[in-house]
Amino acid sequence: MxxxxxxxxxxxxxxxxxxxxxxxxxxxxxxxxxxxxxxxxxxxxxxxxxxxxxxxxxxxxxxxxxxxxxxxxxxxxxxxxxxxxxxxxxxxxxxxxxxxxxxxxxxxxxxxxxxxxxxxxxxxxxxxxxxxxxxxxxxxxxxxxxxxxxxxxxxxxxxxxxxxxxxxxxxxxxxxxxxxxxxxxxxxxxxxxxxxxxxxxxxxxGSGKNSEQMAETDINAGFNLNVIADELDLDVSRLLSWNPEISQELQDKGEGTLYLPKDIMPDFLLRKNKILSRSIKETHAINTK
The missing domain is CATH 1.10.530.10 (Lysozyme)
Structure with a gap:
């Protein structure tokens, strides 16, 4: 592009x-x-x-x-x-x-x-x-x-x-x-x-993503990027390279667009509810320590 x-x-x-x-x-x-x-x-x-x-x-x-x-x-x-x-x-x-x-x-x-x-x-x-x-x-x-x-x-x-x-x-x-x-x-x-x-x-x-190879989906602030990376067997650094502004978007707006390679996105969508549930639990555990 x-x-x-x-x-x-x-x-x-x-x-x-x-x-x-x-x-x-x-x-x-x-x-x-x-x-x-x-x-x-x-x-x-x-x-x-x-x-x-x-x-x-x-x-x-x-x-x-x-x-x-x-x-x-x-x-x-x-x-x-x-x-x-x-x-x-x-x-x-x-x-x-x-x-x-x-x-x-x-x-x-x-x-x-x-x-x-x-x-x-x-x-x-x-x-x-x-x-x-x-x-x-x-x-x-x-x-x-x-x-x-x-x-x-x-x-x-x-x-x-x-x-x-x-x-x-x-x-x-x-x-x-x-x-x-x-x-x-x-x-x-x-x-x-x-x-x-x-x-x-x-x-x-300037977004750090190649639209011909990437797919997108909306997520809310309940998602934890570390959990997403772990569930998809990715390095957090790799996830951030595709989504350099996602943390700020989730913090400021409570929602954001997540970009993943087209071959990985189906796996995320299949696990989306599980990832959200785990994200909420782990975030809650951290906040209550």
Missing amino acids: KPNLKNIVLAGILLLCSQIMNAQFLAASDTSENSVRRYKSIISANKEIVEFIEYSLAQKGLPKHLRNLALIESHFNRNITSGAGAVGVWQFMTSHANQYGLTQQNRNDLYKSTKTAVISLTNLYKKYNNWVTVVAAYNCGEGNIAKAMAAANSSQYHVFYKFLPEETINHVKKYLNACYATGELQSVLSNYNSSRMNTVFFVNG
Whole structure:
């Protein structure tokens, strides 16, 4: 669907403001000479490992700046173990490693752990469509990202980040610092801005929904979005990406339009009464605690 004139104008404004937005990110980063020298020194001291990681990323079409994730995670030390139990260059926790079939012993293996990290990062990008959120999710897990998005009623990192663990917020800042040092910060932020524009402006005239693939139905404020997501086996973040304004609509008007993919909507309609009943019970239980 072609974007309407209003959204083209808004997109133009966003493009004009992108430099301001980038400056805000830079202002939150450590751009000192000491920081730049430190990051470059670590990369230089681990040239062979860095080259292997960059080659592995490029083989799967991923940007080389993701090597900076290993840089801030471990300084490329394959034998390091964090206080939380994360191991190796990519600092895999046991649960994360198990998710991709990486054994505990192989978390120290540069080849196998890098191969696993590339798969994980690819999957995260398919889900979030920008590297800033991917870095956050790699650190704190997709569950925490979903909770933060739900709390902020937004899928945009610059809105929901305040609901993330402090460690994750600092982790993203470190990543941006490292990308500044390697001359790749602009690429990361441009990717983030492009993702924002695609979500806000160019999908169904700014609603975040493609009308050719989505169906709609009316719901009232009795419905709990977390319950809807759980009953339909969806991430709350995914549900919110289709319905970025639904929480505000339900709060302000007591009703709203719910958008779901056409292949999921029949399942919702079949369970609608059950979902409403469960939503009311769970909301009541929370309010009476």
